[in-house]
Amino acid sequence: MTQQGIEPVEVVGTGLIGTSVALACRRAGVEVLLSDAEHGHVRTASGLGAGRARTESDEPRLVVVAVPPDHLGEAIRAALDAAGPQTVVTDVGSVKTAPLEAVAGHPRLSRYVGSHPMAGSERSGPLAASASLFDGRPWAICPGSDAASDAERAVERLVEVCGAVPVRLSPAEHDRAVARTSHVPHLLAALVAGTLTGAAPEHLALSGQGVRDVTRIAGGDPVLYSQIIGGNKHAVIDVLGEIRQRLDLALEALESGRRVELESLLMHGVTGTLAIPGKHGGPPRPTAAVHVALPDHPGELARLFGDVGEIGVNIEDVRIDHDPGRPVGLVELDVAAESADVLRDALESRGWDSHR
Amino acid sequence: MTQQGIEPVEVVGTGLIGTSVALACRRAGVEVLLSDAEHGHVRTASGLGAGRARTESDEPRLVVVAVPPDHLGEAIRAALDAAGPQTVVTDVGSVKTAPLEAVAGHPRLSRYVGSHPMAGSERSGPLAASASLFDGRPWAICPGSDAASDAERAVERLVEVCGAVPVRLSPAEHDRAVARTSHVPHLLAALVAGTLTGAAPEHLALSGQGVRDVTRIAGGDPVLYSQIIGGNKHAVIDVLGEIRQRLDLALEALESGRRVELESLLMHGVTGTLAIPGKHGGPPRPTAAVHVALPDHPGELARLFGDVGEIGVNIEDVRIDHDPGRPVGLVELDVAAESADVLRDALESRGWDSHR
Numbered sequence: 001m002t003q004q005g006i007e008p009v010e011v012v013g014t015g016l017i018g019t020s021v022a023l024a025c026r027r028a029g030v031e032v033l034l035s036d037a038e039h040g041h042v043r044t045a046s047g048l049g050a051g052r053a054r055t056e057s058d059e060p061r062l063v064v065v066a067v068p069p070d071h072l073g074e075a076i077r078a079a080l081d082a083a084g085p086q087t088v089v090t091d092v093g094s095v096k097t098a099p100l101e102a103v104a105g106h107p108r109l110s111r112y113v114g115s116h117p118m119a120g121s122e123r124s125g126p127l128a129a130s131a132s133l134f135d136g137r138p139w140a141i142c143p144g145s146d147a148a149s150d151a152e153r154a155v156e157r158l159v160e161v162c163g164a165v166p167v168r169l170s171p172a173e174h175d176r177a178v179a180r181t182s183h184v185p186h187l188l189a190a191l192v193a194g195t196l197t198g199a200a201p202e203h204l205a206l207s208g209q210g211v212r213d214v215t216r217i218a219g220g221d222p223v224l225y226s227q228i229i230g231g232n233k234h235a236v237i238d239v240l241g242e243i244r245q246r247l248d249l250a251l252e253a254l255e256s257g258r259r260v261e262l263e264s265l266l267m268h269g270v271t272g273t274l275a276i277p278g279k280h281g282g283p284p285r286p287t288a289a290v291h292v293a294l295p296d297h298p299g300e301l302a303r304l305f306g307d308v309g310e311i312g313v314n315i316e317d318v319r320i321d322h323d324p325g326r327p328v329g330l331v332e333l334d335v336a337a338e339s340a341d342v343l344r345d346a347l348e349s350r351g352w353d354s355h356r
Numbered sequence: 357m358t359q360q361g362i363e364p365v366e367v368v369g370t371g372l373i374g375t376s377v378a379l380a381c382r383r384a385g386v387e388v389l390l391s392d393a394e395h396g397h398v399r400t401a402s403g404l405g406a407g408r409a410r411t412e413s414d415e416p417r418l419v420v421v422a423v424p425p426d427h428l429g430e431a432i433r434a435a436l437d438a439a440g441p442q443t444v445v446t447d448v449g450s451v452k453t454a455p456l457e458a459v460a461g462h463p464r465l466s467r468y469v470g471s472h473p474m475a476g477s478e479r480s481g482p483l484a485a486s487a488s489l490f491d492g493r494p495w496a497i498c499p500g501s502d503a504a505s506d507a508e509r510a511v512e513r514l515v516e517v518c519g520a521v522p523v524r525l526s527p528a529e530h531d532r533a534v535a536r537t538s539h540v541p542h543l544l545a546a547l548v549a550g551t552l553t554g555a556a557p558e559h560l561a562l563s564g565q566g567v568r569d570v571t572r573i574a575g576g577d578p579v580l581y582s583q584i585i586g587g588n589k590h591a592v593i594d595v596l597g598e599i600r601q602r603l604d605l606a607l608e609a610l611e612s613g614r615r616v617e618l619e620s621l622l623m624h625g626v627t628g629t630l631a632i633p634g635k636h637g638g639p640p641r642p643t644a645a646v647h648v649a650l651p652d653h654p655g656e657l658a659r660l661f662g663d664v665g666e667i668g669v670n671i672e673d674v675r676i677d678h679d680p681g682r683p684v685g686l687v688e689l690d691v692a693a694e695s696a697d698v699l700r701d702a703l704e705s706r707g708w709d710s711h712r
Binding site: 272309 | 474475488492530544545549550561562563568571578586592600602620622625630631632647657664666687
């Protein structure tokens with residue numbers, strides 16, 4: 001086997017994800033071949049240092065299919081048709097059962113292992129790509145029951161080369177997982193955002209950070225997400241059914257004024273937020289927010305973070321709060337719960353207007 | 357009239373919001389009297405410099421009722437019962453129709469003007485209070501049809517003293533507005549979060565920033581939110597009905613594979629996200645994200661913001677992305693769309709690993 005056991009890698013589809021995979025491979029010194037139905041994309045990706053255009057005579061060891069969801073099955077099948085007996089084919093699509101079904105019965109089926117990096121951007125195309133897009137992100141590896149073990153290892157090496165964290169799941173389990181953690185949240189964010197369409201401006205003036213957070217991902221490309229969500233319909237329908245059932249319970253509780261039932265639905269949500277794993281893969285750690293008011297221009301943020309750095313408290317998350325009406329930023333610093341008072345006191349002693 | 361025309365201000369209920377109102381009044385030099393069923397809370401608030409305990413002989417000019425939602429009507433009625441002919445009574449509750457109905461027919465009804473500051477915290481109690489909690493935030497003023505105009509002006513002065521931005525709405529309009537911008541988003545965030553309860557840890561390992569954002573507010577106190585949402589049931593049921601209808605459309609579109617209908621539901625959501633007003637009350641301005649990878653310890657953030665400050669690009673929002681697996685932070689800097697390339701290039705020339 002050559003270096004990394006996977007080179008040359010061929011990337012089929014040089015959009016955001018494909019070009020990022022190519023750049024990450026190049027960063028690790030792995031040879032990359034590029035293909036795309038749009039030749040302009042290959043030239044752009046190549047110009048970014050993502051590799052060179054594939055020629056007829058090239059023999060890739062690992063083919064990474066990174067085309068839009070609706071074309072995945074067909075592109076994986078084409079890659080298997082062209083594959084040599086040692087070639088491994090993977091894809092980076094958002095669903096994993098449908099592409100596997102699309103290649104069922106293929107004579108080279110054992111050479112296919114689907115995968116899914118949990119990373120993206122609100123932008124698309126090769127110009128939005130980055131070698132570091134996958135650094136530290138989960139990357140699901142989802143072998144079908146016919147997959148060869150050396151094919152799985154090759155995909156695992158790709159994940160390592162890209163700096164991501166492999167998470168092994170069966171294709172069906174993967175699709176159930178992303179229905180719950182990604183597709184249904186996206187769809188519900190869109191339904192909530194939809195209720196704002198056409199609302200009176202003076203009503204929308206009361207929008208706070210909460211509704212902005214709930215609806216943020218609803219800004220994503222509707223064509224792409226309808227392919228992703230539509231491509232995982234069985235798992236999405238199951239989770240949507242749970243939501244619909246509890247939505248009806250909420251409506252009944254509201255109509256009949258049964259406050260305790262409403263409370264228990266909300267409590268169920270609190271439990272769910274606590275189930276999401278914390279940063280760095282560990283269990284969720286209690287954090288607390290410290291708010292700081294500051295003039296909304298570049299120098300002040302730098303000064304604030306300079307002070308925070310000197311105080312030496314680690315910031316878990318930052319949010320600049322929206323502030324209709326005046327040029328004052330409200331910065332929320334999330335820190336370990338036990339450090340919040342220390343940080344607030346230290347910031348106040350340095351003249352910052354801070355509160356928890 | 358005395359200074360500001362509203363003093364002494366009495367604050368009834370010295371929790372987070374009440375004590376913050378008191379501290380903001382004190383910041384402006386306004387005399388504040390404190391009452392609370394829990395005498396300990398008054399002592400705590402008083403110790404924070406929020407004012408002094410009210411005595412029998414005090415005659416407040418403006419009474420601010422800041423008790424939990426389920427006790428609002430009763431507390432506003434008690435304040436009106438005790439009010440002199442010039443006294444004005446307001447409240448800071450999250451719904452505005454129910455408390456007005458609770459005092460319907462009161463002989464002093466013209467002295468009551470409800471209001472609602474759009475500010476809060478995930479914490480509660482006087483120790484979480486801050487004089488700057490309302491700075492730059494919208495604060496709805498919601499006079500009933502019987503309200504006297506001098507009473508409205510007094511509440512407007514309170515909003516100004518607290519540094520907030522007055523937004524005038526009728527009580528019914530207010531309740532419809534917050535059903536849409538706050539209560540329904542909260543309830544749906546809880547329903548989405550609820551589907552994570554009991555999910556397999558290896559499924560939850562695929563959680564990204566999207567589901568964290570959608571579910572963040574679902575972590576709020578279920579008892580408080582069931583009072584708030586339950587107290588606005590008619591408006592909430594209306595908006596929930598819209599969501600339920602579109603949820604059924606989404607289920608039908610998924611089941612029958614009608615992709616275009618799914619796409620149109622998602623497009624409706626995109627339109628909704630664009631309707632939320634931008635920072636500083638202006639129309640939404642197109643922003644773009646610049647991502648920077650950095651070691652997850654205090655000094656690096658300070659160094660990054662130091663460089664951003666020198667580069668001179670204004671940061672609209674900041675997010676530290678979650679990074680299971682390794683001690684690298686991914687910082688998302690949201691900037692005006694036209695500044696994103698400038699910022700990325702300048703950061704890269706300073707040695708940062710950055711991408712859009």
